[in-house]
Amino acid sequence: MNPQDFCREKGYETALLLTYSFDPLFFERVVLRDLRAGGTSECVVVADRDELEEALPRAAGQVSQLGRRYRLVAPLEDARQHAKLMLRAGRAGALVWVGSNNLTAGGWGGNHELATAWRIDPSDGAGVSLFSGLVKGVAPLLNDRARETVQRLLSLPWVSGGADSTGAGHTVLLSSGAATLAEQLAAHWEGRSFESVEIMTGSTDRNGAFLKWAAEVFGVRSAVVGLYPGNSDFDAGQLGQLPLDVRIVPLPGAPTPHAKFYFFQGRDGAAAVVGSANCSAAAWRAPVGHGGNRELVVVYDHCDRADFSEALKKLEGGGQAPGEVLQEHEEEDGKNPPESATVRVVDFFTDQHTGKLMLVIAPGKSGVLGVTAWFGELEHPLSPDGQEEHTFTGMPPDIEAVPGGNSTHFARLVFKLEDGSQWETVRWLDEEHELSHLSIGRHMAALERLDRAEKPGEQKEIVESIAELARDLCIAGKFPDPPSGTGSKQTNGEAPRPAVDPHELVKSILEVQKNPPVRMGLQGPGGGLPVNGLLRVLFGGGRPASDMESEEAFADDDSEEPQAAPEKENGGPKQKAKPADALRKTLIKSIDTFLDRFAGEKFLQTCSATQFSQAAAFVLGVVVLDRSGRWTDDETRRQWMEAVFCQLFTRRVTDKDGTAYTGALELLEARYKAEGRLPALEKVLGNGLLWSALVAVFTRLKGKADDPLLKRELYLGALFSTRILYADANPEALAATLGGYHENDVAELLSEAERAAGLVRDLEKCLREEYENLRGSQAGLRSEPGDLCYHPQYRFGWISAAEPVDLVPGANVPLDFPDSGESRSFKARFFCDVRLAGSHSEQIAKLLGRLQQTP
Structure with a gap:
């Protein structure tokens, strides 16, 4: 087995790699891709400190996954880290590779190398014992955050409750x-x-x-x-x-x-x-x-x-x-041991909770008074932390302003020493809010294969991953909000950013289509795996335009051979067979159970904005990925979509004090405001990514014959009028993000949605201005079941009566107003029947006609 085949073996979600030499460019372009193809989402690499000191400055500006999609650790000890190990583990067991191969081009084919690899089955007591010993042996080389991966490996069920260590095994x-x-x-x-x-x-x-x-x-x-x-x-x-x-x-x-x-x-x-x-x-x-x-x-x-x-x-x-x-040599015996650096950096990262820059150093021979982190020309002073020894902290960096675009951020760290001298080194920045979500990456990769999988074993694996992702998305604290940062809000008397007009936002996005960007603009807050994965499916047909620069290139690169063209049957593409009924029922039950939890008071009272955004996108992702109907029928998918919409916008929900709100978005906004964290909510929910996904999904919503009039159009109108979903959107960045996908999909979907939402806005304006006259003109006329109705406070709704109703004084008319959650009988003069209003207002009639003509 060669190292690439080893990394592409499927079923092992976590990797722990040891190397002497490390080539970050080669690792990202070859090794990391192979690991992703094999289903590995969480990866820790340990490399020799002196080798990293030499290799990493050359890689600055050329790597994008370091500190985001894998952790890189330099051991603290004054010894060369010369061991070579590739350890991959998951629920099904582990793979071990020990040899002479470094994580370089030479180690993966350029040199003559020798290695041995084997599989550890959970039932193999001796193998489990060896695995545990290896992981524990590597642990002392790691920093605190990388040790969390070790704990996850040792907590695997077959390790923590493994078989007795009996029988012969590898030594x-x-x-x-x-x-x-x-x-x-x-x-x-x-x-x-x-x-x-x-x-x-x-x-x-x-x-x-x-x-x-x-x-x-x-x-x-x-x-x-x-x-x-x-x-x-x-x-x-x-x-x-x-x-x-x-x-x-x-x-x-x-x-x-x-x-x-x-x-x-x-x-x-x-x-x-x-x-x-x-x-x-x-x-x-x-x-x-x-x-x-x-x-x-x-x-x-x-x-x-x-x-x-x-x-x-x-x-x-x-x-x-x-x-x-042998040749003559003048060198001393062997190579000199590595010199002890003046300052040894243990960790440099952005704290996922506070957003602050955190620098941890090892105890050294020279005391450090302070540190300055230079990101290009941007200066970030770091001061000693009052509670943690050997730790320095600074204000959150404005990541968007840091030079390098989507590349890994490197900083020049300048240390002020007690003796008055300075010492400096170059270090990459770990973005902890990105790294903390890696453990669910494999689930998202499985979700994206939902409609492609044909083998029963793969289908079963996908259903299990979706069920596990559904559980993870409901765990409190699993998805903390990213740092708020300092760069996106008004500071020092600057003029506030004007409120975003969603209609202008769509126009900006479409304008970018004329000159598609090379890089995507947003990969940050709220744009985690389910949201970005959903965008890829909705707008990209499976792949972003810039696959070398974006994370999505790794997620999609999971096939070992080019996919054959689909077979044709009777002149058209051959229909894929539906999965087994048992698997389909399991999938449906997982989503139904998840929706119950998503709607539960416990979830809404404890979830982070990031968690809420990912949860909403997750359900819609399943709906979109099963458009062919292999797993679910149209009615099931429609019910799931409407359940998400109801949860976000119309369902009556209460907070822990019993205060009622219309829709979870309203409750979340109130909760974050009360906690003084509204900027964090706006940064996550308001960057426009989830909004874009929702708009695209509901634009594609297929109605039923008995649906109320303009149901889809009113859904879109609600999306365009919900400020929290685009409150912090940067039109240029969002346009660049969506512009990185196939422009025809973006243009078609968003143009259609903007047109429908604009017509709903204009219709509401006319109804509001002429409300009193129109309400009086309908006296004595007859409303039909399903007629669209309007009230300035409750906005749009439908007549839910089973039979026609004469609008005479004192008549009670059953109405549903989803925006307010009201569903009961109202007096005939309480509302305006929009169909009847069209017979009295030429402008309203024209707007209704245009809305009914939307695709």
Whole structure:
């Protein structure tokens, strides 16, 4: 199995990766895509600190997923992080990869590498124990927030309540401050002896410390070492003084020999070691933190030459004397251990609750008085936190104003030290409100495959993911609101931003279609996975215009081969078969249950604005993705859509004090206002993303023959008149976001919606101005069931009588006013029958006619 195939294996949602060298560009363009294709949504990468210091400044402005779609961690210890590990885990078990591969182009095909990979089944007690040990061994390398991923891995049901550790399994050794690899292997093979060892290595020390140890501990008398002479520090004279015969097999420099492999042969059989450890003292004999590297190897206690025939083939011929192969070197033994940095950055992120910049450093030899974070020319001072030691905080950055567009934000950190000097480094910014939602990414990816899945196993997996996402969306605290920031509101006497006119907003969006942007404008608050996924389905036909720059490119890249064109039947596309009834019923039950929770008082009294936005978009996403009707019928989808609309706009709801509101949006606005957090609500719900999705969904609403007059048009009118859904919308940014999708869909849907909403607005204006005259003119006339009616306070409604009603004095007429939640009988003179009003007003008649002609 090659590393790309390993990453594309489906069913493993979380990845923990260790590497020495790290190429962020290669990782985002290849490795992260492969992981996403395999269903991995949460990823933590641990790389050597010195290697990152060199690689990351070159990547600034060229990477976009770092700090948003995966965490990158540099260990704090004064030791090289040289271990290579890929660990993927999920509900079905885990995959483990140990070898010599770095997360670079060379490690994934450019070099000659050697690795081993295996699957851990939840029923395999020894495998579960090994998995738990590996995860716990890596934990000390991580910062506090990355350790949350470790806790999630250890909390998997098959890990926390795993099978008893019985039976044979893989042996994995991880060097630490407590024990070197040499000490661990000597203890593991205690009592064994070997006559020879054959080695492949990427680099060496000068004096052959590993070879001397192998001779002393295991009695090895001969060694054959395959290496590229240009990468070896071996000294032929010092090798000649070792208590064993050493021969060298010179390997070609291209492809670079980077494998680390040890094959021991003795009278009681063969054994082998594969992993990250080169043939050096730093890898095997020096303790971590005292000149030793952190290394990881897999031990094969009993094996045959045939198991490693490809590697051993390169060592055939017996080799040559060291003096005939090795080059002269002036360097000291091995590589110098990494220097201790003046200041070591542990974490640099935006707090998802306060929005503040947070910088955490390790205790160091120099005291730090203060820090300045420079984002381009933008200066952000950071001061010592009063409660947390070694922590510095600053005001929230205006992310939209930070240079770099959608690229990962890098800052130049300048430290003011106690001795009066300065020290600086470059560091990426972790956007915690983005990273905190990664664990649900796999569910959204599954949701987007709803209409494409044809195999029963995949369909079952999708239904299970949708059910789990439905549960997650109802968990209090799961989706905190992002930071409010400082840049979008009026400050220091600036003129307030004029109120957004939704009709002008649509015109701005359509104007952008003439010059589609290269990048999308909004990926932030309220625009999480369900909302952005819904926009992609509604406007993009499955893919945004700029797939290299946007997160959506990863979500869609889940097929290993190009999709074949759909088969045709009788001249048209072949209809896909419906899923099994049991799966369809399970899906419908999941959504029905979710809608009950979505409408519950507990949810409305505790949910965040982000959670509410995602919840609404989730239901609409299922509706839109099943437009073909494979999973549900038209009536079920219509009921779900109307349930969402009712919850947002018309349903009578109460807060914890019993105060009644019309629609959840009104309650949320009142709750956030009372809590002094109205700007946060406006930033999440009011950026226009959810509004755009709602407009598109309800523009496509197909009515029934017995629907009340202009039902869809009044839905759109309500959307266009609900300010909270676009209160903080930046027309240019929103236009750029939607303009990144297929412009024809955007133009058609939003133009149609704007036209219908505009006609409803004009109709209401006429009715309001002529209300008294029109109400008087209908006396003695007859209203029909389903007639549209109007009242200045309750706005639009319908006559719900089963039979025609004569509008005579004292007559009671049953009416439904959804905007106010009123549904009861009113006196005949209480309202205006809009159909009858059209016979008395030419302008109203024209507006009604135009509304009834909307597509």
